[in-house]
Amino acid sequence: MSMDIKEKKLILSQAPHIHAKQNVTVIMWIVFASLMPAAVNSVLIFGTNVLIIMLLSVAAALSAELAVRFFLKRKLTVYNGSAAVTGLLVAMNVPPQSAWWLAPVGSFFAIIIVKELFGGLGFNIFNPALAARAFLMASWPAEMTTKWFTFGNGSIISGNIDAVSSATASSNVIDVISGATPLAVLKAVPSLAHQSGAAASEMYNALFSFDMLKSLAWGNIGGVIGETSAAMLLVGGIILLITKVIRWHIPAAYIGTFSVIILIYYFATGFETPFYALFFHLLSGGLILGAFFMATDMVTSPATSKGMIIFGAGCGLLTAVIRLYGGYPEGVSYSILLMNAAVPLIERYIKPKVFGTRAK
Amino acid sequence: MITKTFKGGVHPPENKKLTDKKKYENLSIPSTIRVPLLQHIGKPAVPVVNIGDIVEEGQLIAKADGFISANIHAPLPGKVTDINLFATHMGRKNTCIVIEVQGNFGHKYNTFFNDWPSLDSAQLLEKVIAAGIVGMGGAAFPTHVKLSPPAEKPVDCLLVNAAECEPFLTVDDNLVKAFPDEIIEGIEITLKILKIRKAVIGIENNKKESFNLLKKTIASKNLSSSISIKMLKTKYPQGSEKQLIQVLTGRVVPSGRLPMDVGVVVQNVGTVFAINEAVIKNKPLYERYITVTGSAVKKPGNYKVKIGTPVSEIIDECGGLIKEPGKVIMGGPMCGLALSSLDIPVVKGTSGILVLTEKETSVGDYCACIRCGRCVQACPVNLLPLEMANAAEFTRFDLTDEMNPLDCIMCGSCAYVCPSGRPINHFIKLAQNHLRNKK
Numbered sequence: 001m002s003m004d005i006k007e008k009k010l011i012l013s014q015a016p017h018i019h020a021k022q023n024v025t026v027i028m029w030i031v032f033a034s035l036m037p038a039a040v041n042s043v044l045i046f047g048t049n050v051l052i053i054m055l056l057s058v059a060a061a062l063s064a065e066l067a068v069r070f071f072l073k074r075k076l077t078v079y080n081g082s083a084a085v086t087g088l089l090v091a092m093n094v095p096p097q098s099a100w101w102l103a104p105v106g107s108f109f110a111i112i113i114v115k116e117l118f119g120g121l122g123f124n125i126f127n128p129a130l131a132a133r134a135f136l137m138a139s140w141p142a143e144m145t146t147k148w149f150t151f152g153n154g155s156i157i158s159g160n161i162d163a164v165s166s167a168t169a170s171s172n173v174i175d176v177i178s179g180a181t182p183l184a185v186l187k188a189v190p191s192l193a194h195q196s197g198a199a200a201s202e203m204y205n206a207l208f209s210f211d212m213l214k215s216l217a218w219g220n221i222g223g224v225i226g227e228t229s230a231a232m233l234l235v236g237g238i239i240l241l242i243t244k245v246i247r248w249h250i251p252a253a254y255i256g257t258f259s260v261i262i263l264i265y266y267f268a269t270g271f272e273t274p275f276y277a278l279f280f281h282l283l284s285g286g287l288i289l290g291a292f293f294m295a296t297d298m299v300t301s302p303a304t305s306k307g308m309i310i311f312g313a314g315c316g317l318l319t320a321v322i323r324l325y326g327g328y329p330e331g332v333s334y335s336i337l338l339m340n341a342a343v344p345l346i347e348r349y350i351k352p353k354v355f356g357t358r359a360k
Numbered sequence: 361m362i363t364k365t366f367k368g369g370v371h372p373p374e375n376k377k378l379t380d381k382k383k384y385e386n387l388s389i390p391s392t393i394r395v396p397l398l399q400h401i402g403k404p405a406v407p408v409v410n411i412g413d414i415v416e417e418g419q420l421i422a423k424a425d426g427f428i429s430a431n432i433h434a435p436l437p438g439k440v441t442d443i444n445l446f447a448t449h450m451g452r453k454n455t456c457i458v459i460e461v462q463g464n465f466g467h468k469y470n471t472f473f474n475d476w477p478s479l480d481s482a483q484l485l486e487k488v489i490a491a492g493i494v495g496m497g498g499a500a501f502p503t504h505v506k507l508s509p510p511a512e513k514p515v516d517c518l519l520v521n522a523a524e525c526e527p528f529l530t531v532d533d534n535l536v537k538a539f540p541d542e543i544i545e546g547i548e549i550t551l552k553i554l555k556i557r558k559a560v561i562g563i564e565n566n567k568k569e570s571f572n573l574l575k576k577t578i579a580s581k582n583l584s585s586s587i588s589i590k591m592l593k594t595k596y597p598q599g600s601e602k603q604l605i606q607v608l609t610g611r612v613v614p615s616g617r618l619p620m621d622v623g624v625v626v627q628n629v630g631t632v633f634a635i636n637e638a639v640i641k642n643k644p645l646y647e648r649y650i651t652v653t654g655s656a657v658k659k660p661g662n663y664k665v666k667i668g669t670p671v672s673e674i675i676d677e678c679g680g681l682i683k684e685p686g687k688v689i690m691g692g693p694m695c696g697l698a699l700s701s702l703d704i705p706v707v708k709g710t711s712g713i714l715v716l717t718e719k720e721t722s723v724g725d726y727c728a729c730i731r732c733g734r735c736v737q738a739c740p741v742n743l744l745p746l747e748m749a750n751a752a753e754f755t756r757f758d759l760t761d762e763m764n765p766l767d768c769i770m771c772g773s774c775a776y777v778c779p780s781g782r783p784i785n786h787f788i789k790l791a792q793n794h795l796r797n798k799k
Contacts (some may be wrong), residue, residue, distance in 0.1 A: 008684065008685065010685060010686070010687060010688055010698070010699060010700060010701070010702075011686050011687045011698065011718065011721060011723065012451075012687075012698045012699075012700055013687075013698055013722075013783065013786070014698075014772075014775075014783055014785060014786040014789060015689075015691075015693070015694060015695045015696055015697070015698070015770075015772045015785075016372075016693060016694045016695065016722070016772035016773075016775050016776045016785075017687055017689055017693045017694075017696065017698065017714075017716060017721050017722065018372055018373075018527070018693040018694070018716070018720070018721065018722060018776065019721075019722035019775075019776060019778075019781065020370070020372070020776055020777045020778075020779075022779055023779045023780070023781060024727060024730060024779045024780055026779075027732075027779055075727075077727065119728075120728065121727070121728060121730060122727070122728030122729050122730045122731065122780070123728060247733075247737075298730050298731050298732040298733070299730050299731050301731075302733070303731050303732070303733030303735075303736050303744070303746055304733065304736050304744070305733075305736075305737070308733075347747075351744065352736070352742040352743075352744065353742060354615060354741060354742050354743055354764045354767050355602065355612070355615070355740070355741035355742050355767060356602065356612055356613055356614045356615040356616075356617070356741070356767065357614070357615045357764065357767070
């Protein structure tokens, strides 16, 4: 053996000496890539305006992280993709016609306040993108709830909304509901019916229809940029499951619990088409986006399988309760944020039984 | 074929192709060897030779100090030139006996054969003690201790560990291929020492050839009623003692207890082979088979080496290194020991020498825990590795004391899967040390 190799300093450390390939950077960019089907779909439907919003939002998130970590003298980790994912998710949580500055402001808030001031990636309590959405909702409610995309004549959703409108037969009501999200229309049905004297059941039938479900799946409906196409979001969710970035527990518990409560509600209230109602709820709003991309955020969800199931079930319960009984038409973001806050509690009580020990 | 397995674990790339078809070769005799007095768990052996003494091959050079200790024998004939502190695999300096090779080999261990069935259990055990046999899988626990369970802990089952779940290593696999008869006979001897009639061999399903060979050998010796063999799923750490017991017998070793508490003794397949040689040939444990492997090694393979041979000589014999080494590991990549120097000698528990380049190994750069839970999934003993490591990182040992750190088997699965590259089991080791020192 040559002397130089003998004298070379060898690396010393505790085993293991090899390492799995999937590191934080790989995970974050897989999440980013799995959001692409829904992102591209929304550009195709809503136009280049949303592309600009998404680009600005990602750029804002990246520059915010770079700046904060520079000033706090932390290691620069902007390449790891976590800020890019947050930026994209914030953009996907604003309406397509919102002002260009809205999403970037949300990204600044998400990165600076929610993530870095709590210690950076791994230490934040709340999902940064969802906390940003809540912040934007509280600060610019009009910008966040009225800037929906209005589809021209001939689109399926317009037809359905028109059906609801014609059932109400009152012109001032049409203004209220044209260009609203399907969930907002659903929430408004009782008051619309009361105002116009039309039959609520007809309106419900127009909403809980097969045509409506098709629109919800493909995304040509009113809603925030990222939530509209359930099918594209599911494609991304499946990518996350196949690449083992996320596990099935949270999405399954979330969607499962939510479905059970919705079904019970519509059966109990005597609906003719409870399963249409169920699928209407599953495909509308941010449920799929939330269940696969937001609730599964590793930092802000439990680390044990049992904890994940409780967390997911809690999200499902809260979402259903908010949608059915709450003041907001949509409950995904608040339910996940509330459950984020409950994670330390879940972790405290759900401890796996250590091998060879008895239950305490 | 039904394959059995345990909860948790990981699937690192096997990398066994480098050496799994390589038949054993003998390495040439080193000119100087350095035999550490502490190669096992327990007390170091006490030298019974002095500087200047001439020793024979296989001569006792250090005597076991008490029950949990092991005899050590001269691997080569020669002259004792020094008894002093030298770097060893344990990461600190330990006393070693240095022997300069001279004189002739006796070959006496290849010509003498015992009629072992005529010996009783105590006589057989005496031979195991005399030969200084320790666990050959890596932990190097003195074998005679495991083979003398106290009367209040009756043992009814011997498990033979041929799982070899460590990536890269093929030493046990090749041992089975080379010596199936000796291994089965070693199991018969071990059963007689334990005075029991049931043995189960566990082997991972990536070693079908060895599985079939052992199965055939058992059948040809008409031993199917006492010795059986079971296929295990290829997964790390399948060969971990407590996991193996659960998989093969369904028994769970209680926290802080030993396999004999559930009536089981586990022996590595290499240990069983050493028992065979000790009993039949009166041969002490002074040489062993190892795998020398890694992309940086020119001629990776399986070799027979003398205890005390410096790693540098072994690597030289394998054609040297063709890439710059980052880490040189004694054992496998999942729980082997990183060596500080190539002068460190091979010991009884050395199953392999693995040379990894800097690129192939994990370098100690890590970031904050992202709470992904992969370590929780991977942990075969159901700990919360992330919580324990996070607390230990900030020396919150008051918290880790309550988290069962001593149940950790140091398999390293948690650190292997961690996306943040955190040395999780290193932190857990700190927690273990804290609790042990307190007790």
